[in-house]
Amino acid sequence: MKRGLGIALVGLGAFLLVLAGALKFYAVPALSKAPLVPGESTGGISTSLAVGTAETLFDPSALVAGENPIRTNVPLTSTRTTRGDVTESQTDAAKADDLAIYDSFSNLTDDTGTTISAGTIRVAFDRVTSELSNCCNANIDGETVEWSGINPLKFPFNVEQKTYDYFDTTLVKAVPIEFTGTEDLDGLEVYVFKQSIPATQIGEQEVPGSLVGSTEASVKAPRMYENVRTLQVDPVTGSIIAGVEQQKQWLAGADGTEKLTIIKATVGTEDATKQAAIDDAKTNGALLKTLGSTVPLVGFVLGLILLVVGFVLVARKDPSTS
Known part of the structure; x- marks a missing residue:
């Protein structure tokens, strides 16, 4: 049971690490x-x-x-x-x-x-x-x-x-x-x-x-x-x-x-033109910062944690199989 959960966590952790890298090095440069x-x-x-x-x-x-x-x-x-x-x-x-x-x-x-x-x-x-x-x-x-x-x-x-x-x-x-x-x-x-x-x-x-x-x-x-x-x-x-x-x-x-x-x-x-540019820059800048730093950082940290927990569970001997 724990081994199966561990394998699942390893897979999810690896996915989050790949996703973090993809966002940081591919998606953000494309945007x-x-x-x-x-x-x-x-x-x-x-x-x-x-x-x-x-x-x-x-x-x-x-x-x-x-x-x-x-x-x-x-x-x-x-x-x-x-x-x-x-x-x-x-x-x-x-x-x-x-x-x-x-x-x-x-x-x-x-x-x-x-x-x-x-x-x-x-x-x-x-x-x-x-x-x-x-x-x-x-x-x-x-x-x-x-x-x-x-x-x-x-x-x-x-x-x-x-x-x-x-x-x-x-x-x-x-x-x-x-x-x-x-x-x-x-x-x-x-x-x-x-x-x-x-x-x-x-x-x-x-x-x-x-x-x-x-x-x-x-x-x-x-x-x-x-x-x-x-x-x-x-x-x-x-x-x-x-x-x-x-x-x-x-x-x-x-x-x-x-x-x-x-x-x-x-x-x-003119003021209205200026305000519209400010609003657009806030929206676009926040999106790029989120995809380029916040989400990859969270994904990287969470991915590492899941990998470690998953490997521990996989390596641990399940008492039910003794």
Whole structure:
């Protein structure tokens, strides 16, 4: 009787040990990957909002109308919509490197709903490390670029407290973003990263010379850009919970000094979008922690106990057989 029970306990203990190992080394790594489609609970499309104010905003339509083209304290709303290209992610090239492909559209509008700027990005990235790839027709506004660094839409799983190369879509290159500390957001610990982009020329813009201190009827003025970007990131899943950008773009004159401010604005994640990201990170992070540590640990300890008890019962001589 005891021998039979012992054999059963040995079998159950072995099963729990195998289960603990399978969860720890197979199931959790399989789950710790970016989905092929973001926003699976919202039909495969993810939408986020950011709001803020333009301290200064140049309005070219007002210039045409003969009005003051400089607006101040303008409310802004930025909408980003992202979907996954599942078909492309199933190609041999994407599957070979375990890539996800996301198409994302952003639209910045003022308080009248008028678009100030808009653009698209198509990113192909490693589903675990978020490293960008030049695969799969990745582009910005339809133009091929050289991708490097990590995905601007997502950090890697198991984020480290270090400096990452984070891709800036305005500069079209990766720029270091530094870990600066941790914060608590409604019970969720997040890592804070800060990226400071100094004044950099991003192109030229043809404008009436009078706007940039020139006597010429028309000139091509250097367009300058600077930004301070602060991101709050879930360290388990790599999701960007919230962020703030303090961005400025302007036109420089022939002497290199600022002549016309195009936009000077601060825009940050809207509260409802932020809370939804916090809730998702809590749910997903808790699941990964449970499957990756709690359940395997309990299974391992209980499995060892059952094995020991089972072996003892098997080895013990049953008096009924004497």
